[in-house]
Amino acid sequence: MLNVVLGWLGTVLISIGVFFLFLGALGIFRLPDLFNRLQAGTKATTLGVVSTSIGVGLLVKGWLPFSVALAVFLLMTNPISSHAVARASYRAGVKPYHGTSPDECAKRNLDFSGEGEEK
């Protein structure tokens, strides 16, 4: 009984994960500029990979601790690295898409300008 329930749960989790991974890939193709693509590539694939790995851990006997550890580490590092990439590219002078309403970073007058250039 427990095995059947775990199997269904794992299958549902893997299906959710695959759906969100597909959304991430679609977002990378469809969205206009770097920041939006980074958003799609991080947010969707984080949930996708986490739920896929936990689903695999439920399906296969004895893999649950490893897959939970993997999920925790991914949950911790993936947003940090994407934040670092976005911040570095903003400081290097990548302009956001013109439809981005209002540019909060420029509004708050953060001192990001001219960091990448020699004075």
Next chain:
Amino acid sequence: MKNDTPKVFKSIFALFVVAIFMIGLFYAFVSMPKGWGVNVNNRVSRLYILKNVRTATRLLDSGKFFAKGMKPLRAEVPYKPIKFKKTANLEDGAANVVTSIVVDYRGFDTLGEVTVLFLAASGVMMLLFGKRVKPKRKKTEPSLIMYVGTRIAFAVIFLFGIYIFVHGHLTPGGGFPGGAVIASGILGLFLGRNGYTPNHAGLKVFESLSGIAFVIIGLIGLFSVKSFLANFLPTGIIGNLYSAGFISLIYIAIGMKVGSELAAVVDSMIGDTKEEWS
């Protein structure tokens, strides 16, 4: 060639040289014994390959296992069929054959390679020592997310590196990748903080102590078993953590040494620029 040689001529000449080189490499690869042709028995001890082979005894009796000109092993060592995680090992106790080649069969070679790495690291330190560039640009604080996140991630990465080199004789890994993982964690600390410097004296002491530990383990083997870097500890059951004799001890020393050396290389590369890295 003179400096005013046209670029096209130069690249055509380079393509010619590259083509000759690639044809030679193809020929060398084709004429080399490959895969099944190589007799691994000549490279690794025969006991190693026979671990947990059910048909081993029959083959040993019939003498089919060995290449021509080799004596059957029975005459030298009393041989029993070995089961994984059940019996103590005849040879070494290590489940990972690559590890036992690196540390046991070619231990002296590994000592030399660690010495080469030490020389390279100290060369980098000597070349870049003492240069202090004044900060031209105004500093901005690295973001809070990077600061907190790298601190938490550093703990996990450090633990993972230690796991890799402690379990080097059981799972893939060992001292060299473990040290590299630890050094990349320290690189993450550099990126996350503004003006982070590790404790230089601590790094140097760590590196020297682990190097000395390697040699001392070798000397213990010399005085107790009469050969440098010989195994002097009991070999446990294959597959257990406390097995494989002195392999895990030496791998811990190598992991500490490689980690502190690569961290020192990264530090001497970054340290004197005085810029922010977030």
Next chain:
Amino acid sequence: MQVFLQNWIYLIASVSLIGVGLYIVLTKENIFRIIVGLNIIESGTNLFMIAIAWHPKAVMPIYTATDHLAVNGKVIAADPLPQSLVLTAIVIGLGTTALALAIGVKIFEKYGTLDVRKIKEAEK
């Protein structure tokens, strides 16, 4: 098709990596680019040595991953000797790369350029 790929694809990869690296070393003038070429040559050489140790039915030479390394008197594991050589060669490659980069930085401090030709002219 599968047999052809098993026999040749790793050879093609390693030899073309070595060729590309050699082309970079021969034609480029920037010192850092030459070091990039040397690194690519190193990757190709490591791939070459590991590919020699492999055969199509090989298993890992690790007992926690596989049960036995020899069946019916034939060794089915990949050859562990080149693997151990490459394992140490990669780490030493990082050390020598860092040393070469440090020398490049020192050259830039002295001559103000990384171009090999200009350094040669400045020497005269």
Next chain:
Amino acid sequence: MIIYVATIVVIVIIITSLIAVFSKKLLSSIISMGLVSLGVSGLFFFLQAPDVAITEAAIGAGLSTAIFVIALKKVKKGETKDEE
């Protein structure tokens, strides 16, 4: 079946190394060198050498690229002048 995956990886590696030759910027050349190392570490895993794959992934793709970028930042002026 895994040989077809390896073939795709090999094609990606060769294209990336050609990018390392023909790119104008030194930074993109260095990044593509790191990608070549990452692909080679995947090939090491297909060639049944997991020890070497771990080492190459940690060193070739991580530390080596980082050291290159750090050294490049020190010689920022030298990059633009001599690449024509």
